[in-house]
Structures are given as structure tokens and as C-alpha cells.
Amino acid sequence: MSDRAYALFEEQQKARGIDLDQVKAKLKALKIETPSWGYGDSGTRFKVFRKEGVPRDPFEKFEDAAQVHRLTGLCPSVAIHIPWDKVDDYGKLRRHAESLGLSVGAVNPNLFQDDEYMLGSVTNADPAIRRRAADHLLECVDIAKETGSRDLSLWFADGTNYPGQGDIRKRKAWMLEALAGMYKAMTPDMRMLIEYKCFEPAFYHTDIADWGMAYNFALKLGPQAEVLVDTGHHLQGANIEHIVAYLIDEKRLGGFHFNSRKYADDDLIVGSSNPYELFLIFYQIVNASIDPDPGIRSTVDNIAYMIDQSHNIEAKIPAMIRSVLNVQTQYAKALLVDHAEVERAQLRGDVLGAEDAVRRAFEFDVTPLLHAVREEQGLPLDPMRAYLESGYGSGILARGKGGASW
Ligand code: LRH
Numbered sequence: 001m002s003d004r005a006y007a008l009f010e011e012q013q014k015a016r017g018i019d020l021d022q023v024k025a026k027l028k029a030l031k032i033e034t035p036s037w038g039y040g041d042s043g044t045r046f047k048v049f050r051k052e053g054v055p056r057d058p059f060e061k062f063e064d065a066a067q068v069h070r071l072t073g074l075c076p077s078v079a080i081h082i083p084w085d086k087v088d089d090y091g092k093l094r095r096h097a098e099s100l101g102l103s104v105g106a107v108n109p110n111l112f113q114d115d116e117y118m119l120g121s122v123t124n125a126d127p128a129i130r131r132r133a134a135d136h137l138l139e140c141v142d143i144a145k146e147t148g149s150r151d152l153s154l155w156f157a158d159g160t161n162y163p164g165q166g167d168i169r170k171r172k173a174w175m176l177e178a179l180a181g182m183y184k185a186m187t188p189d190m191r192m193l194i195e196y197k198c199f200e201p202a203f204y205h206t207d208i209a210d211w212g213m214a215y216n217f218a219l220k221l222g223p224q225a226e227v228l229v230d231t232g233h234h235l236q237g238a239n240i241e242h243i244v245a246y247l248i249d250e251k252r253l254g255g256f257h258f259n260s261r262k263y264a265d266d267d268l269i270v271g272s273s274n275p276y277e278l279f280l281i282f283y284q285i286v287n288a289s290i291d292p293d294p295g296i297r298s299t300v301d302n303i304a305y306m307i308d309q310s311h312n313i314e315a316k317i318p319a320m321i322r323s324v325l326n327v328q329t330q331y332a333k334a335l336l337v338d339h340a341e342v343e344r345a346q347l348r349g350d351v352l353g354a355e356d357a358v359r360r361a362f363e364f365d366v367t368p369l370l371h372a373v374r375e376e377q378g379l380p381l382d383p384m385r386a387y388l389e390s391g392y393g394s395g396i397l398a399r400g401k402g403g404a405s406w
């Protein structure tokens with residue numbers, strides 16, 4: 001991209017009153033956590049395709065994640081999932097991450113794979129199984145202490161398939177009991193991020209089915225508990241950006257699991273089929289970032305942006321690069337919204353004018369801006385191309401097939 005393209009872009013944005021230095025500084029501060037499980041073999045419930053070159057252990061997952069960060073400058077931390085990423089020495093994993101310029105991000109307990117959890121984990125009617133699940137949550141707090149992780153991110157498959165299968169109110173109490181036990185074990189700098197999901201694998205009721213339930217648990221637990229919005233976990237037509245704005249306003253939005261969906265929890269590359277939704281989410285975030293209330297601004301500053309995807313047929317590392325670049329692109333566009341213009345239109349009841357002021361930002365081509373930012377950071381202008389030309393993808397083929405998977 002030529003200097004001329006950027007000069008034109010700058011002129012265009014200056015004329016709109018947009019301060020590009022500020023926009024660039026915000027883009028440089030964007031951090032997106034990638035998930036260790038996104039580098040391993042994963043798929044749908046119908047088939048997991050075994051790919052050549054997939055990491056064989058958590059250490060190699062971090063090596064792959066380091067490539068994504070090296071080329072994009074966006075992904076300095078990696079979320080882990082226990083026991084998928086179980087190692088004997090978490091201090092060693094932490095040092096390995098640090099040696100690659102990374103840190104260990106959110107610790108995700110896994111309470112959905114053991115046979116014991118068929119009828120639920122923390123909400124199982126059997127107290128011994130509830131204890132086992134609660135112990136795993138405590139184990140994850142200890143792991144977070146060793147890895148230096150701030151966030152514990154919790155997703156429960158718990159729910160029922162049929163009316164009457166479980167006592168919904170008792171299960172609610174058991175959920176709170178387990179969360180409270182974990183909350184108590186956390187250090188003051190830790191956060192509990194509570195994820196919700198409307199259905200799957202349970203199809204009749206899920207114990208934490210929507211943001212309101214997650215928010216209610218967070219309120220009962222205390223200020224270190226917040227809600228995690230996984231973009232794939234909503235019913236068709238849900239207005240996710242509304243949920244985002246609401247939770248920010250309540251100072252309880254802890255983070256995101258970004259992915260793209262068309263039908264259910266598809267876990268596809270974020271922004272691939274619904275870039276405008278992703279843009280509108282960032283529009284709400286950017287709008288809140290200039291709120292006069294410092295509590296709202298601090299909530300925005302502490303949002304953990306995380307990817308949660310399953311790359312079933314696509315090559316894992318380039319898929320991750322595509323994902324984080326899509327997030328960066330929509331964030332860049334949202335930074336171009338003229339909020340004063342939107343507000344003026346709102347105040348005069350100009351419905352079309354307000355909609356236009358928001359949409360116009362989405363319609364700008366931000367390529368010259370992103371190239372300028374990458375150039376200033378010493379990054380390749382086109383990280384995807386740089387990856388494909390780097391030879392890393394063919395180098396890892398020597399690992400063979402049958403790597404780590406979920
Ligand atoms: C299941 C799920 C959930 C978790 C992830 C590890 O729905 O995708 O979003 O965060 O597995």
C-alpha cells in the first residue's frame with residue numbers, strides 16, 4: 001500500500017474530524033488472546049479430521065501461537081484448557097510461553113468430557129460428582145496461580161435434555177455453590193468469567209443459558225465475577241451488541257469468545273459471515289470507551305478479547321491469523337465512527353442520519369490505515385502472506401499426524 005493511499009485516507013478522515021494518531025494508538029494497544037485448542041485437531045461432533053503438522057503437546061501449541069503473534073503483533077497470550085493442556089509442570093509451560101514472547105492467558109476448566117459428567121458436573125444430583133467437579137475448579141485456580149493467569153473462564157455443558165430430567169431450581173443452587181467455592185479460592189487479582197450458552201449439548205435446558213443468568217450469578221458472587229460473551233452462544237436473531245452495551249453499562253462485561261456462526265455454535269472464523277455484527281459490537285465498545293464515567297472506561301479497558309474457534313477443515317495457523325485480522329479490521333472501522341455526529345442525529349430525532357453516521361464508518365476501506373500501523377510496528381503489511389511465505393507451515397509437517405486434539 002502506497003504512502004499516497006494513506007495520505008488520501010488521512011485527508012478524508014481529517015476532514016471528518018477523526019484524530020488518526022489516537023486511532024493508531026488504540027489499534028496498537030489491541031490484544032486478542034488465541035485459544036490453545038484452536039491449534040490442535042478439532043471439529044464437529046461428526047468428525048475430527050486429523051491434520052499433519054498439528055502440535056503434539058501444549059508446548060508446541062504455544063510455538064504455533066507465537067507465529068500468529070510474531071506476524072500480527074496482536075496475540076501475546078494463549079488460553080489453556082485443562083486437562084487438554086495438562087502438564088506436569090505449569091511453571092515450565094509459563095517459562096516456555098515467556099521464552100516465545102507470550103504469556104499464559106485464561107485458564108478454562110473442562111467439565112464436559114468425563115463419563116461421570118453425563119448428567120451434569122457441578123449441577124449433578126450426585127454429591128460425589130459435584131465434589132469432583134468443584135475440585136477441578138479449585139485445581140484450575142491453582143494452575144492459574146502457577147501460570148500467572150488473571151482470568152478463569154468457565155463454560156459448563158450442564159443441562160438437561162427432557163422436561164423433568166433434573167430439578168432446575170436445585171441445579172441453580174448447586175451451580176451457585178460451586179461458583180462460590182471457586183470464587184473464594186481466587187486471589188484478589190483474579191477474575192471469574194462466566195460464559196453462557198442457550199443450548200447444546202443439553203437441548204431442553206442449560207443451567208447457564210443466557211447473559212442474564214450469567215450476570216445474576218456474577219452479581220451474587222462479587223466484583224471479581226463477570227460475564228463472558230461467546231458470540232456463537234445465542235439464539236438466532238439475538239442482538240449481541242445490545243447485550244454488550246448493557247453489560248458494559250453494568251460494569252460486568254469481562255470478555256469475549258469471538259467466532260462466527262450462522263445457525264448455532266458453529267465456531268467458524270470470526271467476522272467471516274457477519275462482519276457488520278462484529279463492527280457493531282466494537283461500535284458499542286468504542287462508544288463506551290469515551291464515557292465520562294471512569295468505571296465504564298475501566299470496564300472497557302479490561303475486556304478480554306479472546307478467540308474461541310474450532311478449525312475443522314481449514315489449516316489452523318492461517319485460520320487464526322485470518323480471525324485476528326478480521327477482529328482488527330472491524331475494530332479499526334469502529335474507531336472511525338463520529339460519535340458526536342451520531343449524537344447530534346439522535347438528539348434531533350434523525351433516525352436515518354444516525355444510522356448513516358454509524359454505517360458510514362463500516363464502509364471505509366481501512367487497509368491503508370492498517371498498513372500504516374503495521375509499518376510503524378515493524379510488522380509485515382500482509383501477515384497472512386508473510387505466514388504463507390515463511391515456510392513455517394511446511395516445517396511443522398515433520399510432526400506428522402495425530403497431534404493433540406480435543
Ligand atoms: C463449547 C465451547 C465453549 C467453550 C469452549 C471451550 O460450546 O465452544 O464455547 O468456551 O467450548
Ligand code: MN
Pocket residue numbers: 155195230257308
Ligand atoms: Mn466459548
Ligand code: MN
Pocket residue numbers: 230232233265
Ligand atoms: Mn462454544
